[in-house]
Structure formats: structure tokens, C-alpha cells
Amino acid sequence: MKKIFLTLIILCLTYPNLGKSQNQEIVDIDDINSLGTPNIKPRLMLILDSSGSMNEKDRYGDIKLDSAKITLSKILDKIPDDETNVALMAYDNCDTKLLVPPSNTNMGRVKSRAMSIYPTAKTPIAKSIREAGQILSNNSQETTIILISDGEETCGGDPCLEADRLRQRTDVNVKFYVIGYSVDESTQRQLQCIADNKDRYFDIDDSFSLETTVHKIVKEEVTKKFDEDTDGVKNEQDKCPKTLPAFSVNKTGCEIAYTMPTPFKTNEATIPPALVEPAVDQLVDY
Incomplete structure (x- = not known):
């Protein structure tokens, strides 16, 4: 009986997944929440x-x-x-x-x-x-x-x-x-x-x-x-x-800068109105 018991211990240590279904998913302990259920990632x-x-x-x-x-x-x-x-x-x-x-x-x-x-x-x-x-x-x-x-x-x-x-x-x-x-x-x-x-x-x-x-x-x-x-x-x-899109934020999540494309016309320092208006509309509707 002692030999059988010792053999079972060795098998369990050597093959920790013995007895589990081959299709059973093993969940990492870090992926388990406080309720004991797996965290489902998007x-x-x-x-x-x-x-x-x-x-x-x-x-x-x-x-x-x-x-x-x-x-x-x-x-x-x-x-x-x-x-x-x-x-x-x-x-x-x-x-x-x-x-x-x-x-x-x-x-x-x-x-x-x-x-x-x-x-x-x-x-x-x-x-x-x-x-x-x-x-x-x-x-x-x-x-x-x-x-x-x-x-x-x-x-x-x-x-x-x-x-x-x-x-x-x-x-x-x-x-x-x-x-x-x-x-x-x-x-x-x-x-x-x-x-x-x-x-x-x-x-x-x-x-x-x-x-x-x-x-x-x-x-x-x-x-x-x-x-x-x-x-x-x-x-x-x-x-x-x-925070709205295109804003850079600090470590607290508050805005520190806004990035917007500026497709200047060649040799002209002007921004086409067609760029600004849709951008503002998108931010208002967002």
C-alpha cells in the first residue's frame, strides 16, 4: 500500500495536469478576479x-x-x-x-x-x-x-x-x-x-x-x-x-495638448476652412 501511495505522489508531481481534460483551459492566476472568476479581456x-x-x-x-x-x-x-x-x-x-x-x-x-x-x-x-x-x-x-x-x-x-x-x-x-x-x-x-x-x-x-x-x-x-x-x-x-480624441494627457488623465493636422497650401501660411469646420463638428458630435 505504501508503494502505491508513493507512486501516486510521484505521478502527481511529475504530471500536475493528469486527469484534466485535454480541452480544458488552464487559467493563469493573474487572470482571475476577486470573485474567483476569470477576467474576460475584450x-x-x-x-x-x-x-x-x-x-x-x-x-x-x-x-x-x-x-x-x-x-x-x-x-x-x-x-x-x-x-x-x-x-x-x-x-x-x-x-x-x-x-x-x-x-x-x-x-x-x-x-x-x-x-x-x-x-x-x-x-x-x-x-x-x-x-x-x-x-x-x-x-x-x-x-x-x-x-x-x-x-x-x-x-x-x-x-x-x-x-x-x-x-x-x-x-x-x-x-x-x-x-x-x-x-x-x-x-x-x-x-x-x-x-x-x-x-x-x-x-x-x-x-x-x-x-x-x-x-x-x-x-x-x-x-x-x-x-x-x-x-x-x-x-x-x-x-x-x-477626454476628447487627439488630446495628449498627463498621468492623471487631464489634457495637456491638442494635436490637429495642418495641411498648409504650398508656399502659403493658411489653413483651408474645409479642415477646421469638419474637425470642430466631429468633436461637438463626439
């Missing part, structure tokens, strides 16, 4: 259009892909590591690339991979939606998907059909937001049908609008519980919890 998937047209300029002369990468970098700077799972996908002609998996909680990793994206020729929107569904399958936790695109499908797929199929699946739980970056009416119609509803599609024409739109989505769907104004300061330390 999940975000970013799909970035890296087609050739994203190398073109927007209405203020900024390269669209550069603006998108800078916007993502700014937003990711305001999300603390280990608070959110963030994935990143981009196009590779008529294929897609998962640059960062959904299990990732390192914002620096996402920033680094985003900055490495370069424009290719095609726009495989349908395949990116299908791939996202496969990557996120068999997980009941809700994932917010943000697609930033400036063009229509060019690889023969049907993005609207793929989006409908994804919404009908029971093994995937997603919210789909779409941002059309300087798009024409035809592209707008296609991108609108991908979004879950009309409130989750946004038309933008410049980097400032892109940043405020992404900020608004992330604030509502991702950071609200731990940083309600998405300024990079958690709620419990934030003395100014209503």
Missing part, C-alpha cells in the same frame, strides 16, 4: 487594406496606408498591455496574412507588425472575412472587427455574402465595423453591406477623421470598462474621464 481584430490604392493620397495629401498605420499606432499606445487581445490581418495580393494572432496582448507587437505593412496590388475583402471567421471560430467570446478599406473586392469574392455567412454562424461571435477611406459610391455600397448595420459603417476622407472614428469604436467596444475615454489612463487613476 477582443479586437484589425483588418487593414494594404492594396495598391492605399498608396494613394487622401484629400489632404497624406498617403492613406501611412495614415492608417499611424492611426493604429496612436490608438494602440492608449491600450495597456495585457488588458485586451488584439489581432492584426492584412492583404497579400489575393491572399491574406494573419500578422498577429487573437491571443496577443502585447500592443507593441501589433504596432511593429502594422508598421511593416506595405501596399500590394489586390483587394481580397471576401477572403479576409472568411479567414477571420476561421481564426475566430469555436469561441463564444465576442470579437470586435474593424476593417479599414478604400476599395472594392478585386479577387472575385463576394464580401457581402461572406459577411452574412459569418453573422449566421453559431460558433463565431463578432461585431463588424467598416471604415471607408475616400471611397466612391459603388465601393461605399459594398462596404456598407459588410458592416452589421448602418451605424457601424463610417465614411472618412482624411487622417483626422480616421483617427477620431477608430478612437470612437475602440472606446465603445474595447476600453470602456477599464479606460472609458481611451486616453491611456485607467479609470481608477483618471481625474479627467471625458
Whole structure:
């Protein structure tokens, strides 16, 4: 009997997971809250259009892909590591690339991979939606998907059909937001049908609008519980919890500076009125 008991002790020490189901998830003790239940991190998937047209300029002369990468970098700077799972996908002609998996909680990793994206020729929107569904399958936790695109499908797929199929699946739980970056009416119609509803599609024409739109989505769907104004300061330390987008803040979450694009005309020290008015309107409506 002593030999059997000793053998059991050795087995337990050698194989601590013995007897557990192979599919049972082992939760890190740091991911358990005071009530003894796992802390569920928000999940975000970013799909970035890296087609050739994203190398073109927007209405203020900024390269669209550069603006998108800078916007993502700014937003990711305001999300603390280990608070959110963030994935990143981009196009590779008529294929897609998962640059960062959904299990990732390192914002620096996402920033680094985003900055490495370069424009290719095609726009495989349908395949990116299908791939996202496969990557996120068999997980009941809700994932917010943000697609930033400036063009229509060019690889023969049907993005609207793929989006409908994804919404009908029971093994995937997603919210789909779409941002059309300087798009024409035809592209707008296609991108609108991908979004879950009309409130989750946004038309933008410049980097400032892109940043405020992404900020608004992330604030509502991702950071609200731990940083309600998405300024990079958690709620419990934030003395100014209503900070608007594009404001820099100090350690207490209060504004210290405001950043706004200033696309000056060549050889002229004037700011086009078309820039100022939409910016003010966006901040008032925010």
C-alpha cells in the first residue's frame, strides 16, 4: 500500500495536469478576479487594406496606408498591455496574412507588425472575412472587427455574402465595423453591406477623421470598462474621464495638448476652412 501511495505522489508531481481534460483551459492566476472568476479581456481584430490604392493620397495629401498605420499606432499606445487581445490581418495580393494572432496582448507587437505593412496590388475583402471567421471560430467570446478599406473586392469574392455567412454562424461571435477611406459610391455600397448595420459603417476622407472614428469604436467596444475615454489612463487613476480624441494627457488623465493636422497650401501660411469646420463638428458630435 505504501508503494502505491508513493507512486501516486510521484505521478502527481511529475504530471500536475493528469486527469484534466485535454480541452480544458488552464487559467493563469493573474487572470482571475476577486470573485474567483476569470477576467474576460475584450477582443479586437484589425483588418487593414494594404492594396495598391492605399498608396494613394487622401484629400489632404497624406498617403492613406501611412495614415492608417499611424492611426493604429496612436490608438494602440492608449491600450495597456495585457488588458485586451488584439489581432492584426492584412492583404497579400489575393491572399491574406494573419500578422498577429487573437491571443496577443502585447500592443507593441501589433504596432511593429502594422508598421511593416506595405501596399500590394489586390483587394481580397471576401477572403479576409472568411479567414477571420476561421481564426475566430469555436469561441463564444465576442470579437470586435474593424476593417479599414478604400476599395472594392478585386479577387472575385463576394464580401457581402461572406459577411452574412459569418453573422449566421453559431460558433463565431463578432461585431463588424467598416471604415471607408475616400471611397466612391459603388465601393461605399459594398462596404456598407459588410458592416452589421448602418451605424457601424463610417465614411472618412482624411487622417483626422480616421483617427477620431477608430478612437470612437475602440472606446465603445474595447476600453470602456477599464479606460472609458481611451486616453491611456485607467479609470481608477483618471481625474479627467471625458477626454476628447487627439488630446495628449498627463498621468492623471487631464489634457495637456491638442494635436490637429495642418495641411498648409504650398508656399502659403493658411489653413483651408474645409479642415477646421469638419474637425470642430466631429468633436461637438463626439
